[in-house]
Amino acid sequence: MTTTFDWSQALRERGLRVTRQRLAVLEAVAENPHQSAETIHAQVARALPVITVQSVYTVLHDLASHRLLRRFDAPGSAARYETRTEDNHHHAVCTECGRIEDVDCVHGQAPCLEPPTSLGMHISVADVVFRGVCEECAAAMAKEPSAP
Ligand SMILES: [Zn+2]
Ligand SMILES: [Zn+2]
Ligand SMILES: [Zn+2]
Structure with missing residues (x-):
C-alpha cells in the first residue's frame, strides 16, 4: 500500500481531526475506488481489526460531507465511495x-x-x-x- 498523497494534511485543511480510522478509510478508498462501505470495512479491518462497520459508515459520512470523498449511488446496489471529488x-x-x-x-x-x-x-x-x-x-x- 503506497499512498503518496498526504491525507493528514487534507483532513487538517478541512478542520477535521486526523484519526487512524479516517486515514485508513481514505487510503482504502483511494486504493480501490467505487467500493461499498462493507468492502471498505473489510479492507480497513485488516489494519484496524477493532473498527466496526458502523464506524466505517460514520467516517464515510463525515468525509463525504467535507468533500474528501464523493458518494456515488450505484443503481440497484449500495452507495460507493471515491476520492476523486474535484x-x-x-x-x-x-x-x-x-x-x-x-x-x-x-x-x-x-x-x-x-x-x-x-x-x-x-x-x-x-x-x-x-x-x-x-x-x-x-x-x-x-x-x-x-x-x-
Ligand atoms: Zn461486467
Ligand atoms: Zn468515479
Ligand atoms: Zn456530464
Missing part, C-alpha cells in the same frame, strides 16, 4: 457484474445537462449514469449457450 465525472456501470468505471464529463463542470427553464429549480448537479455490459461479461455471454 471534478464532475460520471460513471458507467456494467449491469452484469456491477463493475463501475469513471467517465470524464465532456463539459467538465456541473450541471452538464440543461434542465428546462420551466422547472423552477436551481440545478447544481446532473447525475449521469451509463449502463451497459462490460467487455468481459459480453465475451462470457457470447460463449455460453443462451438459456432454454
Whole structure:
C-alpha cells in the first residue's frame, strides 16, 4: 500500500481531526475506488481489526460531507465511495457484474445537462449514469449457450 498523497494534511485543511480510522478509510478508498462501505470495512479491518462497520459508515459520512470523498449511488446496489471529488465525472456501470468505471464529463463542470427553464429549480448537479455490459461479461455471454 503506497499512498503518496498526504491525507493528514487534507483532513487538517478541512478542520477535521486526523484519526487512524479516517486515514485508513481514505487510503482504502483511494486504493480501490467505487467500493461499498462493507468492502471498505473489510479492507480497513485488516489494519484496524477493532473498527466496526458502523464506524466505517460514520467516517464515510463525515468525509463525504467535507468533500474528501464523493458518494456515488450505484443503481440497484449500495452507495460507493471515491476520492476523486474535484471534478464532475460520471460513471458507467456494467449491469452484469456491477463493475463501475469513471467517465470524464465532456463539459467538465456541473450541471452538464440543461434542465428546462420551466422547472423552477436551481440545478447544481446532473447525475449521469451509463449502463451497459462490460467487455468481459459480453465475451462470457457470447460463449455460453443462451438459456432454454
Ligand atoms: Zn461486467
Ligand atoms: Zn468515479
Ligand atoms: Zn456530464
